[in-house]
Amino acid sequence: MAIQNILLVDDSKTELHHLSDILTRKGYQVRTAENGEEVMRRLAELKPDLILMDVVMPGQNGFQLTRAITRDPNFADVPVIICTSKNQETDKVWGIRQGAKDYVVKPVNPDELIAKIRAFG
Secondary structure (H helix, E strand, O other): OOOOEEEEEOOOHHHHHHHHHHHHHOOOEEEEEOOHHHHHHHHHHOOOOEEEEOOOOOOOOHHHHHHHHHOOOOOOOOOEEEEEOOOOHHHHHHHHHOOOOEEEEOOOOHHHHHHHHHOOO
């Protein structure tokens, strides 16, 4: 299945704009969410092909959201890539243990990000 629709989750409008720009230039359709409540609304509207998830956010953090989404039978098949400034090996391991399929550290290298997304398509 080719990845076309991406749900981009980040509480920073600057980061949302930057990552949306990278993704839309490569032909992806991007919807955004800034917090856990918005993520759940977006998931109810349209099931994405992939989720790009920040970690540090108010309310539920990205690790908690990733765990909730990947353990939900309706969304367990949607790959989650953690996209965060948290660059410690323990953070990466924890993210994968929560159900993420991959991990990207900000600032994002656009070519690396697109390669990781394409690996799921």
